Amino acid sequence: MKLHDPVAPDDALADWRIADEPWYAPVGGEVAAFEAAHARGLPLMLKGPTGCGKTRFVEHMAWRLGLPLITVACHEDLSAGDLIGRFLLDGQGTRWQDGPLTRAVRHGAICYLDELVEARADTTVLIHPLTDARRQLPLAATGELLHAHPDFRLVVSYNPGYHGVHKSLKASTRQRFTALEFGYPDAAREAAIVMHECGVDEGIAKQLVTLAERTRRLAGDALDEGASTRMLIHAGLLIAEGLAPRTACLQAVAVPLSDDPEVVSALTALVDACI
Numbered sequence: 327m328k329l330h331d332p333v334a335p336d337d338a339l340a341d342w343r344i345a346d347e348p349w350y351a352p353v354g355g356e357v358a359a360f361e362a363a364h365a366r367g368l369p370l371m372l373k374g375p376t377g378c379g380k381t382r383f384v385e386h387m388a389w390r391l392g393l394p395l396i397t398v399a400c401h402e403d404l405s406a407g408d409l410i411g412r413f414l415l416d417g418q419g420t421r422w423q424d425g426p427l428t429r430a431v432r433h434g435a436i437c438y439l440d441e442l443v444e445a446r447a448d449t450t451v452l453i454h455p456l457t458d459a460r461r462q463l464p465l466a467a468t469g470e471l472l473h474a475h476p477d478f479r480l481v482v483s484y485n486p487g488y489h490g491v492h493k494s495l496k497a498s499t500r501q502r503f504t505a506l507e508f509g510y511p512d513a514a515r516e517a518a519i520v521m522h523e524c525g526v527d528e529g530i531a532k533q534l535v536t537l538a539e540r541t542r543r544l545a546g547d548a549l550d551e552g553a554s555t556r557m558l559i560h561a562g563l564l565i566a567e568g569l570a571p572r573t574a575c576l577q578a579v580a581v582p583l584s585d586d587p588e589v590v591s592a593l594t595a596l597v598d599a600c601i
């Protein structure tokens with residue numbers, strides 16, 4: 327009989343641990359850059375267009391570093407309570423429930439705030455005392471001053487192109503972060519990603535990448551942004567499911583990209599030229 331049976335630790339973050347490696351194809355020095363920021367406890371901002379691999383990268387890094395990952399998709403109605411937590415009323419009375427940010431700060435996880443710029447300004451300032459040497463989170467509702475767990479890290483994403491001049495992060499927020507710029511992978515790598523994620527052959531993957539490159543030339547003009555890697559993966563999955571490549575590209579790329587009939591027909595012409 328064992329005298330000291332190992333007792334399963336009470337893992338408050340079990341649901342946020344990543345068991346299997348999220349496959350990620352590095353495009354530059356981003357893995358080393360993330361590891362360096364992590365080693366020094368520095369907050370990290372990932373800048374780049376939608377669907378270019380930022381979220382997959384964070385998932386991969388969380389797995390690599392053995393840290394739980396708590397992701398919050400920011401939006402304009404996201405309140406401080408949504409991030410920090412709130413009192414809930416149940417059969418036993420009122421009890422406090424940590425929000426996602428508080429949970430990461432208290433127990434030690436990467437908190438990934440996706441599209442931070444979408445959050446209201448009063449929500450954004452919450453992260454300020456967490457991003458400097460204080461590493462604190464004041465919980466006004468409970469009167470608690472939470473000192474961040476040593477494993478707590480903050481990562482945010484931000485798409486500067488999409489928001490244009492209308493929405494950008496305040497200097498007081500942006501100066502708290504180290505930042506990595508993300509773009510679409512080069513053509514060979516993007517084709518390899520599409521092949522890996524969808525199981526389509528190299529010929530189709532290369533055609534999809536060519537289509538994406540041509541739509542990206544329209545960005546800023548007819549389109550906010552060209553087709554993302556995510557869109558190519560959607561097209562590839564539809565093709566792998568048996569749809570004709572042209573039909574798949576219309577469904578996954580041309581139609582979702584724009585509501586303007588003229589732009590959609592220009593995109594359809596691009597599909598016909600590339601696929």
Ligand code: ADP
Binds near residue numbers: 350353375377555
């Ligand atoms: P973002 O967070 O930038 O909006 P995602 O990380 O969700 O984009 O990327 C969309 C999809 O593209 C991912 O689910 C993944 O399948 C694929 N992807 C993009 N870049 C890479 C990469 N470098 N390695 C592996 N997969 C990638």
